[in-house]
Amino acid sequence: MKAAERRQNLKEALITAAERTIARQGLHGLRARDLADKVGCAVGAIYNVVADLDELILLVNSRTIAALERALTKAAEADARLVGPEGAIERLERLSMVYTDFAATNTLRWRALYEHRLPEDYPLPAWYSEELMRVFSYVEGPLRMLQPDAPPERVELIARSLFSAVHGIVSLGLEEKLYSLPLTSLREQVIFVVSAVGRGLMLSAEKTVGGRIDR
């Protein structure tokens, strides 16, 4: 086995070990010492394959985003049959359910996406920002169906707002101590907000088409 291959294998093993720790104990359970024990390397060897634990966490988060994306792609493909404004609203509702269920099922891995705060002087790597932006893009398709005449920047902004609104409900709803909300209520709350926003967009698009000035 060549050195480059060994390095790559060690890196993958470390990501997997960190992923398991995060899935079981959350971000705060992560220690370089434990990871080294788990993959059977020296603590110092970790820093031959990643710059620091922050990079390792970003690599774990990248896997979490990829898993979320697979679920979103599957839903988007199944929803291709839904057309028209009502269909677009249903698509948005279904995508929001994918997100809600993903968070409820993979709570600690999902929470690590948001809890992990990089040091001040540590810029967010471009590859990571691109992955995050790809998640928003799933929401943009149905939004364009609802607001066909809106400029792309507006669609992007609405996609972020809607994503953030859903994220807020899921995020506070899964904090058992604050709410203790069963998953069915959480899903209902998300559907309620997504559907209201969808209907609001549909109405404002109709108004624009009718030549009236939208509020």
Add this chain to the structure above:
Amino acid sequence: MKAAERRQNLKEALITAAERTIARQGLHGLRARDLADKVGCAVGAIYNVVADLDELILLVNSRTIAALERALTKAAEADARLVGPEGAIERLERLSMVYTDFAATNTLRWRALYEHRLPEDYPLPAWYSEELMRVFSYVEGPLRMLQPDAPPERVELIARSLFSAVHGIVSLGLEEKLYSLPLTSLREQVIFVVSAVGRGLMLSAEKTVGGRIDR
């Protein structure tokens, strides 16, 4: 000075010192050693007046909630003139702006409200839950104006959904690394979602009054 009074003074001094640290460095900057130095007591003396740092953080958070409540009360009083469904939507929009501006102005103190996670075996004190619930109650007034026939549990649930949706937008919007969103855009996004939800509620109440079955 009596012992009880000395204890109370030390407790207040510790809360103030912790509040300042959180406002400047966030929750992660908090150390018992530093707090003791700041108020001029022994580290052990801290635990004569609070059970642990978790309790101290809850007391700081309680002050933050009180400051938010003062801002919400002021807005609610000024908005008493707004009547009817359109007035109710405007009240919701204005309350959401109070929340957005409070979070943008007191970001680290506000973030501590959500970041502070109590240990598994540490129940959320009843007084703290009550304070949190009081914040939701500001949203319930205008919602009752929009859905006068809805049962109180439904109004409560909608209040939480709307609060959480606004919180999500503000929370992700203030994470500079993810978005880098100027405050004006953030405010626009919040208004957009609150107004859409408000309009959705207004329409569904009209439908119910008209005798049609609401979706």
